[in-house]
Amino acid sequence: MTVHFHEEDLPEGVLAPGPIAVDTETMGLITPRDRLCVVQISDGKGDEHLVRFNPGSDYAAPNLKAVLADPERIKIYHFGRFDIAAIQHYLGVVAAPVYCTKIASKLVRTYTDRHGLKELVRELLGQDISKQQQSSDWGGPVLSEAQKDYAASDVRFLHQLKAELDKRLTREGRMELAQACFDFLPHRAALDLAGWPENDIFSHM
Numbered sequence: 104m105t106v107h108f109h110e111e112d113l114p115e116g117v118l119a120p121g122p123i124a125v126d127t128e129t130m131g132l133i134t135p136r137d138r139l140c141v142v143q144i145s146d147g148k149g150d151e152h153l154v155r156f157n158p159g160s161d162y163a164a165p166n167l168k169a170v171l172a173d174p175e176r177i178k179i180y181h182f183g184r185f186d187i188a189a190i191q192h193y194l195g196v197v198a199a200p201v202y203c204t205k206i207a208s209k210l211v212r213t214y215t216d217r218h219g220l221k222e223l224v225r226e227l228l229g230q231d232i233s234k235q236q237q238s239s240d241w242g243g244p245v246l247s248e249a250q251k252d253y254a255a256s257d258v259r260f261l262h263q264l265k266a267e268l269d270k271r272l273t274r275e276g277r278m279e280l281a282q283a284c285f286d287f288l289p290h291r292a293a294l295d296l297a298g299w300p301e302n303d304i305f306s307h308m
């Protein structure tokens with residue numbers, strides 16, 4: 104299990120075929136203001152790849168974009184709505200088709216309102232991940248080892264979570280509903296970017 108660190112793009116051919124786990128770290132929660140600093144990717148085989156972008160980056164990253172936009176590869180996220188918007192805004196690609204472990208969790212773990220990644224990994228996989236570096240400065244010239252570890256751990260368990268959540272979605276008969284939600288997610292992200300971040304356009308009000 105190795106964490107690979109790259110600047111400005113993913114090297115070509117480092118990922119096995121199949122679904123990839125994707126996460127992003129940014130300067131904050133307001134996508135157009137808070138620049139994309141790191142994209143993390145895992146092919147589920149045990150290694151994680153971190154791609155860091157410098158201030159003023161042109162976000163060219165042709166290899167990374169090709170992987171993210173590849174229609175043959177499912178992108179597994181936890182709260183993909185945010186990552187898809189950041190990737191769309193800064194890299195200019197729609198990183199789909201989508202699977203989101205947070206949405207899947209909400210559709211099957213109706214006995215709790217705790218759908219954070221740490222809680223999911225703990226309950227479904229019996230593992231512990233630290234969220235200590237979540238609100239750290241991802242824009243500095245050097246990422247600390249703790250930051251790299253944290254960033255990598257955010258994609259490390261997503262394939263395993265998907266496998267567990269898929270079993271439960273099937274068991275509860277909610278796979279089709281989940282798929283419809285996943286398919287809508289890039290549009291939900293587009294609404295966020297277009298100026299409807301918090302308004303629920305489906306609500307009566």
Ligand code: MN
Pocket residue numbers: 126127128254257
């Ligand atoms: Mn993260």
